[in-house]
Amino acid sequence: MANNISSFDDFKLNKQLLNAVDELGFKDPTPIQIKAIPLATAGHDVIGIAQTGTGKTAAYLLPxxxxxKYAQGDHPRALILAPTRELILQIEENIKGLAVYTDLRFVSLYGGIGPKTQIENVQKGTDIIIATPGRFLDIYLKGELLTKMIKTLVIDEADKMMDMGFMPQLKRILEIIPVKRQNLLFSATMSPFVKKLSEEFLEFPEIVEVAPEKPTIDTIDQILYEVPNLKTKINFLEYLLQDETYSRIIVFVKTKGTADNVSKYLERRKLGSVRVIHSNKGQNSRINAMNEFKEGDLRILVSTDISARGIDVSMVSHVVNFDVPIIYEDYVHRIGRTGRANNEGIAITFANKAELLHIGKIEKLINQPIPRKKLPDEVKIEKTGYEEGQQMEMDIDAFKRKENPDFKGAFHDKKPRVFKKDVDKPNKYRSNKQSRPNRNAKKKRR
Known part of the structure; x- marks a missing residue:
């Protein structure tokens, strides 16, 4: 059946959805949509595997x-679970666009703000719940959600859900929703965790995989630079941002602290408007930053990986991996923020000597080498500080030990303990060349 599909009309969608699709500018369905939509529409459980930016969201939303079809009753009939607030808001935006000519009601539930307004929205009546697992359970345990009408469960970005440790919450949710339901699981990768998840709650699913030889999009030009330390990374980033072709940039970092420090530095250097998003930022701050970035009012967005999958902006010119992700699938998701909608993009990665060890694993995942380039002569190379150098050595040891449990790293040799008293107080008998008295001889004299 999929072979005969060449347009959205072939999916036999209702007029309201077809009008919305046409208004959104969707022309030809993507491969994941061609394969997944007929199966989901027919009521099958589906596992959909496809790289980021290939239309997975519409592949489950349309069916x-x-x-x-239409609003009915007061209680939700479908539940969509996703790992982050940003992704929840992105799915909500997609539903708004696709359901614009229907009367369907939907409510988004996520943390970072108080639950009062969300509970009030649920109480007004809803057909679809879009939620992070934690917030869904919070509101359910308050007695504000009736789940017996849920007939469809969607788990989006299942691989990230597993990476973030949501398995216990997912198991709890599966216990409180009806057993008889349709299940749709979508992910960018079929990791062992995703396989485990599918075994937990899917029975005889149809597996739809659109996996090209390279999991990354061809429109993305990837470049790797060996950058020895944090200060040199900052210098190089500043150098790159002098180029005006870097019009809309996402800088991905490993930690919230690094995100704050990088954004503050870029603000001081006046290299263009910059905002930062991570889990400690208030919800309004994160939403405003995303909206500014989408509208083109923001040049630089600094983000941790928690936001990597909730950023759907078609005109991102560059992605900079300031730090190499240690969850290798995150590399695919990071660079997938550029090169979207058939636009060309550039993904640049900075790697110190410890991070370079992970590059080989990433290259194996994406089935291609990442081209190396030498740092420009204009970039000042700073000396690596003692603490940063020690941390790199420990990271190298940890990586090698993970690869080989018998590996003994640079920090494994223990020096003999030397007690302070042995150093400060030399033996009085040795110091004056006297022999220690014989206790037995002393007793004889008595």
Whole structure:
């Protein structure tokens, strides 16, 4: 059946959805949509595997909206779970666009703000819940959610859900929703965790995989630079941002502290408007930053990986991996923020000597080498500080030990303990060349 599909009309969607698709500018369905939509529409459980930016969201939303059709009752009939607030808001935006000509009601539930307004929205009546697992359970345990009408469960970005440790919450949710339901699981990679998750709650699913030889999009030009330390990374980033072709940039970092420090430095250097998003930022701050970035009012967005999958902006010119991700699938998601909608993009990665060890694993994942380039002569190379150098050595040891449990690293040799008293107080008998008295001889004299 999939072979005969060449347009959205071939999916036999209702008029309301077709009008919305046309208004959104969707022309030809993507491979994941061609394979997944007919199966989901027919009621099958589906596992959909496809790289980022290939239309996975519409691949499950269109059959879901077709199934629900119109507003009915007060309680949710479909539940969509996703790992982050940003992704929840992105899915909500997609539903708004696709369901614009229907009367379907939907509510988003996520942390970072108080639950009062979200509970009030649920109480007004809803057909679809879009939620992070934690916030869904919070509101359910308050007695504000009736789940017996849920007939469809969608788990989006399942691999990230597993990486973030949501398995216990997912198991709890599976216990409180009806057993008889349709399940749709979508992910960018079929990791062992995703396989485990599918075994937990899917029965005889149809597996739809659109996996090219390279999991990264061809429109992305990837470059790797060996950058020895943090200060040199800052210098290089500043050098790159002097180029005006860097019009809309996402800088991905490993930690919230690094995100704050990098954004503050770029603000001081006046290299263009800059905002930062991570889990400690307030929800309004994160939403405003995303909106500014989408509208083109923001040049630089600094983000941790928690936001990597909730950023859907078609005109991102560059992605900079300031730090190499240690969850290798995150590399695919990071660089997938550029080169979207058939636009060309550039992904640049900075790696110190410890991070270079992970590059080989990433290259194996994406089935291609990442081209290396030498740092420009204009970039000042700073000396690596003692603490940063020690941390790199420990990271190298940890990596090698993970690869080989018998490996003994640079920090494994223990020096003999020397007690302070042995150093400060030399033996009085040795110091004056006297022999220690014989206790037995002393007793004889008595």
């Amino acid at each position: 879901l909206l077709m199934k629900i």
